[in-house]
Every structure is written in structure tokens, then in C-alpha cells.
Amino acid sequence: MTNDQFEDQIQEMLARIYTLPEPSREHLLRMVEETRRRHAQIHDSVARARTALDDWRLLKRYLIFDAECRRRESQAGPDKRDDGTAG
Numbered sequence: 001m002t003n004d005q006f007e008d009q010i011q012e013m014l015a016r017i018y019t020l021p022e023p024s025r026e027h028l029l030r031m032v033e034e035t036r037r038r039h040a041q042i043h044d045s046v047a048r049a050r051t052a053l054d055d056w057r058l059l060k061r062y063l064i065f066d067a068e069c070r071r072r073e074s075q076a077g078p079d080k081r082d083d084g085t086a087g
Contacts, residue, residue, distance in 0.1 A: 006039060 010032060017028045 003043070010036065 013032060014029075017025055017032070020028070
């Protein structure tokens with residue numbers, strides 16, 4: 001459900017709530033606000049989780065790259081390295 005769809009449904013509920021007698025409205029309006037608040041919290045949590053997952057993927061790629069570089073260096077041997085120490 002997109003945010004626009006969510007807000008459309010909330011607006012529909014509010015329109016129906018305002019047709020009810022005054023004593024019934026207060027409790028339902030509080031529930032609608034609580035629903036909006038929780039929806040925003042979920043949205044923020046999902047955004048943070050996606051960011052963390054992207055960071056983890058980047059770190060994983062870096063670690064794989066680093067491991068591959070170290071493997072190639074160890075296979076090349078000390079005389080093949082270009083660090084100025086051999087030969």
C-alpha cells in the first residue's frame with residue numbers, strides 16, 4: 001500500500017467518523033491518529049532497515065574484494081609483488 005492509498009483510506013474513515021454522533025467520534029479519532037503515528041513509525045523503520053541492508057551489502061562486497069586481493073597476493077609469491085622488496 002502506498003502512502004497515497006493509506007491517506008485516501010484514512011480520509012474515507014474520517015468522513016465516515018464525522019457522520020457519527022459526537023460521543024462516538026472522540027475514541028475513533030484517537031484511533032485514527034494512533035494508526036497514522038504507527039504507520040509513520042513503520043515507514044521510518046523500513047527506511048532504516050533498507051539503509052542498513054544497503055550498508056551491509058556494500059561492506060560485504062568490500063570484504064569479498066579484499067579477500068580476493070589478499071588471495072591473489074599470496075598466490076603471486078614474494079618475488080612477484082610490486083612492493084619494492086623483491087629483487
